[in-house]
Amino acid sequence: SQQGEEDPQALSIQEGENATMNCSYKTSINNLQWYRQNSGRGLVHLILIRSNEREKHSGRLRVTLDTSKKSSSLLITASRAADTASYFCATDAGGGSYIPTFGRGTSLIVHP
Amino acid sequence: EAQVTQNPRYLITVTGKKLTVTCSQNMNHEYMSWYRQDPGLGLRQIYYSMNVEVTDKGDVPEGYKVSRKEKRNFPLILESPSPNQTSLYFCASSLQAGGQETQYFGPGTRLLVL
Numbered sequence: 001s002q003q004g005e006e007d008p009q010a011l012s013i014q015e016g017e018n019a020t021m022n023c024s025y026k027t028s029i030n031n032l033q034w035y036r037q038n039s040g041r042g043l044v045h046l047i048l049i050r051s052n053e054r055e056k057h058s059g060r061l062r063v064t065l066d067t068s069k070k071s072s073s074l075l076i077t078a079s080r081a082a083d084t085a086s087y088f089c090a091t092d093a094g095g096g097s098y099i100p101t102f103g104r105g106t107s108l109i110v111h112p
Numbered sequence: 113e114a115q116v117t118q119n120p121r122y123l124i125t126v127t128g129k130k131l132t133v134t135c136s137q138n139m140n141h142e143y144m145s146w147y148r149q150d151p152g153l154g155l156r157q158i159y160y161s162m163n164v165e166v167t168d169k170g171d172v173p174e175g176y177k178v179s180r181k182e183k184r185n186f187p188l189i190l191e192s193p194s195p196n197q198t199s200l201y202f203c204a205s206s207l208q209a210g211g212q213e214t215q216y217f218g219p220g221t222r223l224l225v226l
Contacts, residue, residue, distance in 0.1 A: 031211040042116075042202055042217030043155075050212070088155065092211025099170070100211050102147075104154035 004103035023089030118218035135203030144186040
């Protein structure tokens with residue numbers, strides 16, 4: 001069962017623009033993570049935000065979490081062509097669940 | 113270097129011919145898991161293991177087997193592969209089970225079953 005769903009499915013922007021992608025989930029969570037996947041390769045962890053946090057930054061990444069709306073957003077500022085990748089959110093199901101579940105991902109293309 | 117390795121990286125086989133995809137991690141992680149990735153479906157978990165000799169089914173376990181005899185290894189076995197198992201497979205590990213743990217992914221194994 002897929003807990004997180006990313007939106008949009010695909011996003012195409014110019015270098016220098018900001019990219020925003022969203023993740024919605026269905027049940028309460030303890031943590032939410034964002035991962036990045038370059039074409040056909042393994043996922044790489046970007047950032048984790050806990051359920052009691054509202055915002056977190058890491059370099060050009062800004063993640064927000066709204067537990068009342070069961071949603072999170074990932075903002076990449078001043079995007080670069082090298083940011084072209086798919087981005088996934090992963091959530092646990094809360095309540096002691098051990099199993100992280102991934103959404104279908106947002107495919108981001110940054111044009112030089 | 114801390115890493116998760118998978119072998120083979122690419123595999124073409126025929127229906128019914130048993131195969132094993134190996135996964136190994138050198139980080140002393142307790143939790144390991146297998147995912148398959150298909151277009152439009154994202155990542156779906158096949159099996160996971162909380163520790164040695166402890167394995168459990170994920171969302172799509174049918175047609176797959178796993179074993180965890182050693183902490184570092186978590187092979188995925190397809191006893192009788194079928195074309196619907198053509199997919200991109202990823203092994204992942206984390207220090208422990210839990211949503212707060214970062215998962216480290218292998219490079220992927222692209223499987224084609226004819």
